[in-house]
Amino acid sequence: MNLLQNIPLSVLDLAMVPQDKTPKDAFGHSVSLAQHTEKLGFNRYWLAEHHNMEGVASTATVVLIAHIASQTQTLRVGSGGIMLPNHAPLIVAEQFGTLATLFPGRIDMGLGRAPGTDQLTANALRRDMAAVMDFEGNVKELQQFLSAENKTSAVRAIPGEGLDIPIWILGSSTDSAYIAASLGLPYAFASHFAPAQLFDAIAIYRKNFRPSAQLQVPYVMPCVNVIAADSDAEAAKLATSFKKLFLGILTGKRQKLGPPVNPDENFMDPLEEAALQQMIRFSFVGGPEKVAMELQRFLDVTGADELMVTSPVYDHAARLRSYELLKGLQQKK
Template identity: 70%
Template sequence: MMSNKLQSINISVLDLAMVPENGSASTTFANSAVLAQHAEKWGFTRYWLAEHHNMEGIASTATAVLIGHVAAQTKTIRVGSGGIMLPNHTPLVVAEQFGTLATLFPGRIDLGLGRAPGTDQRTAMALRRNADTSTDFPLHVQELQKYLSTTNKTSSVRAFPGEGLDIPIWILGSSTDSAHLAAALGLPYAFASHFAPAMFTQAIAIYRREFKPSAHLSAPFVTACVNVIAADTNQEAARLATSFKQLFLGILTGNRRKLSQPVNPDGLFDYTEEAALGQMIKYSFIGGPNKVGKELEEFIELSGVDEVMIASAIYDPEARLHSYEIVGELHRK
């Protein structure tokens, strides 16, 4: 019999705004809005979009614009970034953009921040055109916090709108580096365990051990992003997951591709490919409702996370909707 761990925590959505084969950015944006509307109805807490660049199969380059698009077509669900890659932007511009979003959609905007560029180095230089690196990330986070604070009103550089607005800042991580920063600043921590599982346990342990309460947060708060491919049967979920697995295998081999149509999973990957995928997508839950529910419960029990954020790289938009619907039903039981 399942425990109630899944029912007792937040569940949320991470949307990578993937453009499938034979698809377009336009249809991707429309599908994101539809998914967000359904996620709101099904009890999901937040809907985050991730910043990537120079990738033909991902359309979330102008992340703040896309957040506004989704927020405008929903009513209550929190919408935010998972995340804004701070090396690509000046902190003042981010403060102004998210100040504008928070003014348009009061009490609904989250600002998740990452230290990586979300792209290759040449594209990163084209975006920022200076020598800033991830080592500058802590200083840039604090500069951004300053622009959003009420105490910045005596400064000669101010963010309008933005200053004094309640915009929750999250620190994102895929290794242990950002865990130290999130703990030191007393901010919530979101870990990218959907593609970087190796350091997950160590990173959240560091964060919890070193956490210092702040005006923003009194106790540690951990969100883990995981992959979920749910369907009515284990067999159908395994078939749908072939799109997701081929996508991640392309990342591993340097042969990036758009999300492809699902195929018969039998014999699709050899032993070496399965082993490599198994390491990268360790925290992936694929199957029918009972299997996915049981595995999510076990993950929550073992990790003790406060929130699970779900990424579902599914080719067909209706099948993707149904996958989230299944998770929403498990959450409400």
């Protein structure tokens, strides 16, 4: 069975600010990409919460979700994710209740327990360390605020109460798999930068899944990097931008997404590249045939129900083309 031709495809966007660009440029690119992928038939468009990163503009995630939803018509828009320990569950319930009221039937709530930043910035966010330890409890509190039964409580989320807002658990380790399974919620895994525990996490989630009012059977959506171009050589060159970006994360020398370079010019130390490959193991780079073959193999071994894709490409037109080529693979027989 050709899983690639049947699987729903979705988008993860960090509103990256490329070199020589501004956050305003990044927001314009996000709108353009959302509208482009909506026309192509992608399923959902998620925005990630990160802080104190010069090259990432998706800090006010809820505000950006509202902006993208207002510029699209049918695309599901959501968070990939809201880092719940940074926020009071009541505030999140009210914010997403507002979004779901403005854009009914189109809002997803993906929740993570990481800070989405460094420890110093986490402290500036007034983050409660206890909230990290009780992530499952905070999710349950949020669910209570969103439930119709909460109308008799002393503290209520208006709007939000009684609205059907799908909640997802996000993760990059096996800990999140147990929580998603226990709560009976769909599970999104950050294999685009944390691939090591993907297979263990999926197995744990499926084995321990308990049906809930929201979801009767397990539902897994891994996220991967895809850089597709008209040829393998072109894609390899485009990928040098994101390799340099991720290497900066590994070495602590963060930088904005820069222009591509010739991959044959030893642009990266071999030892650094070897370490990097562990981090970006699930990155699919190449022309349509190569990407199709490798993605099909990935879907075969994961049995994913949906695939979320992020494409860290410096040139915006090339980024749009990457998603276009990816979606085109589903039309090929």
